[in-house]
Amino acid sequence: MNYWLVKSEPEEYSFTDLEKEGTGMWEGVRNYQARNNLRAMAVDDQVLFYHSRQGLEVVGIAKVTTEAYPDPTAEKGDWSAIDLTPVRRLPKGVSLKDIKARKELQELGLVRNPRLSVMPIPADAFQIILAMAGEI
DNA sequence: GCCAACGTTGGC
DNA sequence: GCCAACGTTGGC
Numbered sequence: 660m661n662y663w664l665v666k667s668e669p670e671e672y673s674f675t676d677l678e679k680e681g682t683g684m685w686e687g688v689r690n691y692q693a694r695n696n697l698r699a700m701a702v703d704d705q706v707l708f709y710h711s712r713q714g715l716e717v718v719g720i721a722k723v724t725t726e727a728y729p730d731p732t733a734e735k736g737d738w739s740a741i742d743l744t745p746v747r748r749l750p751k752g753v754s755l756k757d758i759k760a761r762k763e764l765q766e767l768g769l770v771r772n773p774r775l776s777v778m779p780i781p782a783d784a785f786q787i788i789l790a791m792a793g794e795i
Numbered sequence: 796g797c798c799a800a801c802g803t804t805g806g807c
Numbered sequence: 808g809c810c811a812a813c814g815t816t817g818g819c
Contacts, residue, residue: 668817690802712817755818774801774816797819804813 662785663700664707664717664769665743666776674708674719678745682724685777686732686740693777697739698727706743707780707788709769716752717788721745749792763787 665685667673677683688694704723710716721743730738758764764787765771768778780788789795 666817692802715818772801773818776816799816799818801816802814804811806811807809 661699661701661704662707662780662782663696663704663723664709664767664778664780665721666709666711668712669710669714670712673710674721674745674748677708677719677721677743678748682742682744684731684740685743686730686738688730688738688740688777689733689736690776693775694739696777696779697741699779700727700741702726705746705785707785708745710752714752715756716754717749717758717792718752719745719748720789749789749794751793753788753791757791758788761787761791 688697700723702723702725706721706723707717708719708721710718723741724744725742727739727741730740755769758767759770764784767780767784768775
């Protein structure tokens with residue numbers, strides 16, 4: 660079981676949108692590192708859902724329901740998509756500010772490379788974020 | 796809305 | 808193959 664974090668601008672596609680949809684196709688990734696992360700995902704991997712630009716916080720947990728498949732929105736190039744389904748909304752959002760303030764979370768891609776849209780999260784960091792959200 | 800950081804593109 | 812120019816992302 661691996662853990663990931665995906666980012667979306669809530670204006671584009673929010674966690675609430677994913678909850679409404681039930682299953683959401685995670686497509687449109689046009690960055691090789693992010694694509695490779697999508698391809699490394701397995702069914703049932705847990706995914707933190709982060710709102711960028713507005714919100715700036717981790718709002719919920721989703722899980723992966725498909726292996727990576729060719730991105731149908733890609734007109735050219737070799738891109739991938741996966742499907743996500745919501746697991747639950749976090750009791751309270753975990754803000755970027757709070758994440759940056761945690762010594763143990765300084766190595767996260769979110770902190771080190773804020774532009775990467777799909778990134779792996781170490782299991783211990785995942786647990787820390789859940790604890791910060793009041794989940795544990 | 797601004798701008799820094801990063802990735803990509805294209806001229807040489 | 809290098810690197811300057813450009814476009815995009817996302818925190819502030």
